Amino acid sequence: MQSSPRINLKTLAEHLGLSITTVSRALKDGPEVKPETVARVKQAAAALGYQPDAGGVYLRTGRTMKICSVFFAPEVTDYGDAGFLAQVDGVSRTLEGDNYNLIVLAQTASQSPLDTVRRVFQQRLADGVIFSRTMPMDERVRFCLEYKFPFVSFGRTELQTSHAFVDHDDEGGVYDAVIKLAGEGHRRIALFNPTGGLTYAGLRLRGYQRALAEVGLPWDPSLLVSADLSVWASQAALLALLQRDRGVSAILCANQLSMFGAMEAALEHGMDPTRDGLRIVGFGGMPFRMPFEQGVTYYYQPQRRDGEELARHMLALLAGSAPESLQTVLPYQRIDDLQRFRLELREQAAGSV
Amino acid sequence: MQSSPRINLKTLAEHLGLSITTVSRALKDGPEVKPETVARVKQAAAALGYQPDAGGVYLRTGRTMKICSVFFAPEVTDYGDAGFLAQVDGVSRTLEGDNYNLIVLAQTASQSPLDTVRRVFQQRLADGVIFSRTMPMDERVRFCLEYKFPFVSFGRTELQTSHAFVDHDDEGGVYDAVIKLAGEGHRRIALFNPTGGLTYAGLRLRGYQRALAEVGLPWDPSLLVSADLSVWASQAALLALLQRDRGVSAILCANQLSMFGAMEAALEHGMDPTRDGLRIVGFGGMPFRMPFEQGVTYYYQPQRRDGEELARHMLALLAGSAPESLQTVLPYQRIDDLQRFRLELREQAAGSV
DNA sequence: CGCACAATTCAAAACGTTTCGATTAACCTG
DNA sequence: CAGGTTAATCGAAACGTTTTGAATTGTGCG
Numbered sequence: 001m002q003s004s005p006r007i008n009l010k011t012l013a014e015h016l017g018l019s020i021t022t023v024s025r026a027l028k029d030g031p032e033v034k035p036e037t038v039a040r041v042k043q044a045a046a047a048l049g050y051q052p053d054a055g056g057v058y059l060r061t062g063r064t065m066k067i068c069s070v071f072f073a074p075e076v077t078d079y080g081d082a083g084f085l086a087q088v089d090g091v092s093r094t095l096e097g098d099n100y101n102l103i104v105l106a107q108t109a110s111q112s113p114l115d116t117v118r119r120v121f122q123q124r125l126a127d128g129v130i131f132s133r134t135m136p137m138d139e140r141v142r143f144c145l146e147y148k149f150p151f152v153s154f155g156r157t158e159l160q161t162s163h164a165f166v167d168h169d170d171e172g173g174v175y176d177a178v179i180k181l182a183g184e185g186h187r188r189i190a191l192f193n194p195t196g197g198l199t200y201a202g203l204r205l206r207g208y209q210r211a212l213a214e215v216g217l218p219w220d221p222s223l224l225v226s227a228d229l230s231v232w233a234s235q236a237a238l239l240a241l242l243q244r245d246r247g248v249s250a251i252l253c254a255n256q257l258s259m260f261g262a263m264e265a266a267l268e269h270g271m272d273p274t275r276d277g278l279r280i281v282g283f284g285g286m287p288f289r290m291p292f293e294q295g296v297t298y299y300y301q302p303q304r305r306d307g308e309e310l311a312r313h314m315l316a317l318l319a320g321s322a323p324e325s326l327q328t329v330l331p332y333q334r335i336d337d338l339q340r341f342r343l344e345l346r347e348q349a350a351g352s353v
Numbered sequence: 354m355q356s357s358p359r360i361n362l363k364t365l366a367e368h369l370g371l372s373i374t375t376v377s378r379a380l381k382d383g384p385e386v387k388p389e390t391v392a393r394v395k396q397a398a399a400a401l402g403y404q405p406d407a408g409g410v411y412l413r414t415g416r417t418m419k420i421c422s423v424f425f426a427p428e429v430t431d432y433g434d435a436g437f438l439a440q441v442d443g444v445s446r447t448l449e450g451d452n453y454n455l456i457v458l459a460q461t462a463s464q465s466p467l468d469t470v471r472r473v474f475q476q477r478l479a480d481g482v483i484f485s486r487t488m489p490m491d492e493r494v495r496f497c498l499e500y501k502f503p504f505v506s507f508g509r510t511e512l513q514t515s516h517a518f519v520d521h522d523d524e525g526g527v528y529d530a531v532i533k534l535a536g537e538g539h540r541r542i543a544l545f546n547p548t549g550g551l552t553y554a555g556l557r558l559r560g561y562q563r564a565l566a567e568v569g570l571p572w573d574p575s576l577l578v579s580a581d582l583s584v585w586a587s588q589a590a591l592l593a594l595l596q597r598d599r600g601v602s603a604i605l606c607a608n609q610l611s612m613f614g615a616m617e618a619a620l621e622h623g624m625d626p627t628r629d630g631l632r633i634v635g636f637g638g639m640p641f642r643m644p645f646e647q648g649v650t651y652y653y654q655p656q657r658r659d660g661e662e663l664a665r666h667m668l669a670l671l672a673g674s675a676p677e678s679l680q681t682v683l684p685y686q687r688i689d690d691l692q693r694f695r696l697e698l699r700e701q702a703a704g705s706v
Numbered sequence: 707c708g709c710a711c712a713a714t715t716c717a718a719a720a721c722g723t724t725t726c727g728a729t730t731a732a733c734c735t736g
Numbered sequence: 737c738a739g740g741t742t743a744a745t746c747g748a749a750a751c752g753t754t755t756t757g758a759a760t761t762g763t764g765c766g
C-alpha cells in the first residue's frame with residue numbers, strides 16, 4: 001500500500017509479472033484472457049487501489065467521460081436561479097451511474113453562447129454538452145450538428161435537422177392558464193415574456209393567442225410585456241404596464257423571478273392582491289415563499305427531473321441512440337393552493353429520507 | 354479553414370513548415386524562439402482556431418487545468434441555495450483568467466464527503482478541490498494534507514497544520530447582533546444553529562456567549578435550537594421553541610433558509626411581527642423578498658466575492674504560495690433597512706451593466 | 707513425428723503535448 | 737581562418753491507455 005509510485009497499468013503489470021496488454025484486457029473482462037488470470041488481476045487492482053487515469057484513457061480512446069452543462073451566469077445578477085442547482089443535481093446523479101462526471105461551465109455575459117460550446121468542443125472538455133436558453137435558430141445547435149458533437153438542448157428549436165432535447169410544455173401551460181382565467185371572467189390578461197428571442201417565449205405567445213381566440217377575447221399587443229428574466233427588470237416593466245393600463249386583472253409570468261417582480265410591481269402600484277383581485281400566474285420549479293400568495297396560480301415542474309431527463313438523453317446519445325427518439329416535452333402541474341402543495345412536498349421529502 | 358483534420362500541434366507545424374517543438378514554444382512565448390516566428394505562429398494558430406487539447410496537456414504535464422468545487426446536493430431538497438450559484442459564478446470567472454475550468458461535483462447524501470474528495474484526487478479529475486461545510490476536525494482536510502492535494506476550504510478547521518481557507522466572520526456577526534439586540538432591551542435571544550458539527554456553528558455559539566457575558570445576560574441552553582439547514586427543519590424546530598418559551602423576542606438565524614423557517618414559524622404561531630415586536634436576524638447572501646421584512650436585521654456577504662476569493666486562493670496555491678498566507682475571514686455587512694439595501698444593489702447593478 | 711489450430715500472452719504503435727539534449731547556422735574573437 | 741559562442745530550430749522521448757498484429761505455448765489429428 002505504498003503511495004509514492006502511483007499505481008498505473010505498468011506498475012500493476014510488473015507487480016503481477018504480466019504484460020500491460022493482458023492487465024488492461026483482464027480489467028475489462030476481455031475474452032482473450034484466461035478467467036483465472038482475470039480474477040488474479042482484478043484482485044490485485046482492487047488491493048492496490050488502481051484507478052484508470054482519465055487523461056490516458058482519453059488520449060487513447062477520445063472519450064473524456066465528462067459531460068458539460070452550461071450555466072448562464074448573468075442570471076445570477078440579483079436573486080439567481082436556485083432551480084438550476086436542482087437540475088445540476090439531477091444531471092449529476094444520473095451520469096454518475098455510468099461513470100460520467102459533470103463539468104459546469106459558467107457562461108459569462110462577455111462571451112457569446114457559441115464561444116462556450118465551441119470551447120468545450122475544441123478543447124475536448126467533455127464528450128457532450130447540455131445547454132439551455134435555446135433559440136429557434138440556435139447557433140449552438142447548428143454548430144454541434146455541423147461538427148457532430150453530441151448535445152441535448154433544454155428547449156426546442158425550429159431547425160430542420162432533428163436533435164435531442166428536453167422542454168417544458170409552455171404553450172400548453174399558458175393556454176390552460178388563459179382558458180381558466182377567462183372562465184373566471186378576466187378580460188385583460190397580460191403576458192410577460194423574456195427578451196432574447198428564446199424559443200419558449202414564442203411558444204408561450206402561441207398558447208396565449210390560441211387561448212384568446214378560443215374564448216373570444218381580442219389580441220391586444222399592449223398586453224404583451226417583455227423584459228429580462230430578473231426580478232428588477234420584470235418589476236419595472238410590469239409596473240409600467242399597471243400604471244398605463246388600469247384594466248389588467250391577471251398577469252402570466254415566465255419564471256419565479258418574474259413572478260416576484262410582478263408581485264413587487266403590484267405592491268409598489270399600491271394594489272392589495274386580495275381586495276383588488278389581481279391574479280398572478282407563475283411557472284417554474286419548487287416555489288419559494290412569496291410576498292403574497294392569495295390569487296396565485298402556479299404551474300410547476302420539478303427541475304431535478306429535468307436534469308435527470310437531460311442526462312438520460314445524453315447517455316443514450318453517446319450510446320448511439322437516434323436523436324429523433326430523444327425528444328421530451330414535459331407537462332406542467334397546475335397548483336392552485338401553494339400552501340397545501342408545499343405541505344405535500346414536505347411530507348413527500350420526509351417520507352423519502 | 355478545413356474542418357476534417359483536427360488542428361493540433363502537428364498539423365499546425367506542418368502548415369507552417371516548422372517543427373512541433375518550435376510551435377509549442379512559440380505559443381507560450383518561449384525565449385528560444387525568434388520573435389518574428391512567434392508572431393507568425395500565433396497568427397496562424399488564431400487563424401486556424403488552434404486550441405490545445407486538454408488531454409494531451411495533462412498527460413504530459415500532469416495538470417488538468419481544472420478545479421473541482423463540491424456541491425452539497427442534499428441541501429436542494431426544498432428551496433435550494435441560490436447563493437451557491439453566485440459563488441460558482443465567482444469561482445468560474447476568476448479561474449477563467451488563468452485558463453482553468455471549473456468542475457462541479459454533486460455530493461449526494463449517500464456518499465460521504467470524503468469519498469467525493471478522494472475520487473477527485475485518485476482519478477485526477479482536477480488539480481485542486483474547493484469544499485464547504487467544513488468541520489473542526491475535517492477528514493477531507495486531513496486527507497488533502499496527507500496526500501498534498503491542493504484545496505481551499507470554505508470554513509475554518511481546528512487542525513494543527515495550517516491550510517488555505519475562506520470564511521465568514523460568523524462569530525463577529527453574532528456577537529454584534531446580540532450586543533445590539535441587548536441594547537434594544539431584548540432579554541431572551543434565541544440562537545438557531547445548523548446540526549452536523551460544522552465549524553461555524555461553534556463560532557456562532559462562541560460569539561453568542563461572549564456577547565451575553567458582556568452585556569450581563571445569562572446563558573440559557575434552552576435558547577439554543579439546532580436543526581438541519583432547511584426551511585422545513587428550522588421552521589419545525591423554531592415553532593417548538595416559540596410554543597414552549599413565551600419570552601423569546603429575537604431569533605438569530607443561520608442562513609436564508611432558516612430565516613424563512615423562522616418567519617414561517619412565527620406566522621404559524623400566530624404572531625404579528627409588527628405588533629409583537631419579534632426581531633429576526635438573518636445571515637447570508639443576496640436577500641430574497643421575505644414573508645415580512647419589518648423587524649428584520651440582515652448580515653450580508655456577497656457570495657460571488659466568496660467564490661472569487663476561493664478561486665484566488667486556489668490559483669495562488671497552485672502557483673506555489675504558502676497556505677498560511679491564504680487565509681481569509683470576511684466581515685459581514687449589517688443591513689437594517691432591506692428595502693433600501695435592495696435599491697442600492699439595484700442601482701449598483703444597473704451602473705455596472 | 708509433423709502440422710494445423712486454438713488458447714494465451716506479449717511487444718509495439720498510437721493519441722497530443724512538453725521538454726531534454728542535440729544540431730545547425732550565424733556571428734564574434736584572436 | 738580556426739575555434740568558440742550564441743541564436744534558432746529540431747528530433748525524440750515521455751506521460752498512461754487501448755488495440756493491432758505477432759509470438760509463444762499447448763493440444764489434437766493425421
